[in-house]
Every structure is written in C-alpha cells, then in structure tokens.
Amino acid sequence: MIFFGQTSVLLRWALFGVSGAGLGLFAPQIFAAPLQGYVMVVQMTPAVCMFDAQKSKQRKCLEGYSLNISGLYPETSETECKTTSTATLSPLQAKVVARVMPDENARMQLWRGIGGCVQMNSSQYFRTMINYAERLKIPKELTSPETRAMHQTNLRLQFLRLNPSLPANAIRFSCSTSQGNAILTEVKLCYKNNGQYKRCSAEVQNTCPNIFTIKGSY
Template identity: 75%
Template sequence: MIVFDYTPVLTRLALFVVSGAGLGLCSSHVFAAPVQGYVMVVQMTPAVCMLDNQKSKKRKCLEGYALNISGLLPETSESECRTAASAVLSPLQAKVVARVMPDENSRIQLWHAIGGCVPMNASQYFRTVINYAERLKVPTELTSPENRTMHLTNLRLQFLRLNPAMPAGAIKFNCAAVKGTPILTEVKLCYKPNGQYKQCSTGVETNCPNSFTIKGSY
C-alpha cells in the first residue's frame, strides 16, 4: 500500500550527509562485505527547503513536496562505498522513482557514493527504495500543509499503529533548531537485509526532544 502522498507531498533525496559516519557506509565493489541492514531516510521537505537556501531551488522545494526519500543507506563494515557503475534508469523507472526522489542529480550522486556496498545494480536498488516507500504508511501530520506541534511519543505510536510489523526501535527522528524551536527534518527507518523492519543500531543518530514542530509548507 502506498505510504507517501505522491502528489504535492513527498520528501527529498539528500546525499547521505545524514549520519553517514555512524552507519559505516562503504566499499567500491558490490559484495565487498555483507550488508547488515539498511536505513531509509525520509526527509521533511518543507523543513529542509527552509533550512538550506541551496536546496530551496531544487524540484522538491519548487513543486511543494511534503516528503521525499533522501536515501536507503547500507549498514556495512566497509569503509568506502563508492562505485563508478552507471546510475542510469529507464525513462519509466526514472519517472516512478522521481515521485519520492525528485532530484535526478542527487539520485546519481547517492548511487555513486553508496552503490559499491549494496548487492544490486542501480535499477534494483531504486526499485527497492520504491518498494520500501510504498509499504510504509505515514501519519497525516507529516503531509499536512499546516504547521503542527507534535510529541515524539505520539508520532512514534502513530507510525507503529499504521505499520504493525514495525518494532518501536525501528524508527528514529532528527530535528534542527530554528530560533530555539526544534523542527523535524528526518525520519529514519531501519531494515534487515531482507526488507523486514528491525531495531535500529546505536549508530543511527536521533536528536529530537520530546516536543517539536512539523513544518507544513515552504
């Protein structure tokens, strides 16, 4: 079942400057080391667009996405994940992927940065991203055009209610402070290599306080 509201609301595809160090992202050869799991990073697009003037000119900001996928990051013991393998997708697949990862250049940069650590080619990798995104159901507060104040516990419970197979420890939240007000910027979901949800490892960062703002529009 589709999770994201695939119209004006999605999140963005960022380079994995998102807690990359803590995840041990890496190697230039596929199968270089076993993948222990994946972390899917869902970005709150309005918050990200507001915080970064450079990103505000990207498609996800200009077209009013609410959520977008920043990346599906491999957890591995390797220390270098770069690959020169092609990130080119068929026109049809590129169109589908753009619904949750709208910026083509960011998708290409992401693949070249982490593709050496995943046991699949670019087409298979982005198909996996879509599969995970379509299975995930998100609370309506994340796609509302209105700003909302949310308690971390309540948001977590909503995710668990909508996704019964998700353990409480499979979801992490990241925030950024704006004039002293914490704003939700990312939701991270943790997966086993087979795609089932799992408890996030200690390396997956989380920093939101008990209460924060969900920005509804940019």
C-alpha cells in the same frame, strides 16, 4: 497515475504539493564486508528546504513536495562505498522514482556514493527503495499544510498504528533547531537485508526532544 487508499503511502507524497503535481544493469560487484542492513531516510521537505539554501533550488522544494526520500543507505563497516557505474533510469521508471526522489542529480549522486557497498545492481537498488516506500504508511500530520507542535511519543505511536509490522525501536527522528525551536527534518527506518524492519543500531541516533515542530507543507 497510481492511486491509493485513504491512508497515504510514500509514493503519493508528490500529490501533497501546492503544484498538484528500465534502470541500467551492471555486473555484480565483490564486497569485502557484509551488510548489516539498510536505513531509509525520509526527509521533511519543507523543513529541509528552509534550513538548506542549496536544497531550496531543487525540484522537491520548487514544486512543493511534502516529503521525499534522500536515500536507502547500507549499514556496513566499509569506509569507501563509491562506484564508477551510473544509474540511468528509463522514462517510465524515472517517473516512478521521481515521486519519492524527484531530483535526478540527487539520485545519481546517491548511487555513485553508495553503489560500491550495495549488494545489488542499480536497477535492483531503486526498485527496492520504491518497494519500501510503497509499503510505508505516513501519518497525515507529516503531509499537512499546517505547522504544528508534536509529541515524539504520539508521532511514533501513529507510525506503529499505521504500520503494524514496524517495531518501536526501528524508527528514529532527527531534528534541527531554528530560533530555539526543534523542527523535524528526517524520519529514519531501519531494515534487515531481507526488507523486514529491525532495531536501529546505535549509530542511527534520535536527535529530537520530546516536543518538536512539524513544518507545514508550504
């Protein structure tokens, strides 16, 4: 069990559900295009489960996760990032990664889809994701059981207050609409190759209005 301080970090997300609830090494690959950085996508699990019937059958929904990571995506001009290598986790590492990415099939599909453009092996990739997740502190409104309206500016300011090294232009919010209401589905964080935050590129769009809904955790 990993314990944290009063302010929750990403690795503690699994604890907010109602349930209370060595990676393989591969030879280095040759990359045709350099990476411009990475984008970590944090999903608002209750909202995502509500919008997607297929995802509602996944572990993150069935076990009541408040938040999860869908991936750490490379920014590259390459159009084909697939890899034939696999990413089989040891039981110990699988338990750690599952706290932010609980569905094993989703982890495997992620790696097969982006592994060809990631300048690290699968072990380093998932370790990097965990490091970024552990460093990020999350506003309590995103893990609350209460559904509430939120001003985008206020949520951004809370992220900046909890994460002093995070610049305002390194975070983007994504929303989907239900019955005329904008609901927060994703928070996206932009990184340089060395792990420092950076200004998000124009391709990483902000799709939320000034006021949106944060769906409570089950």
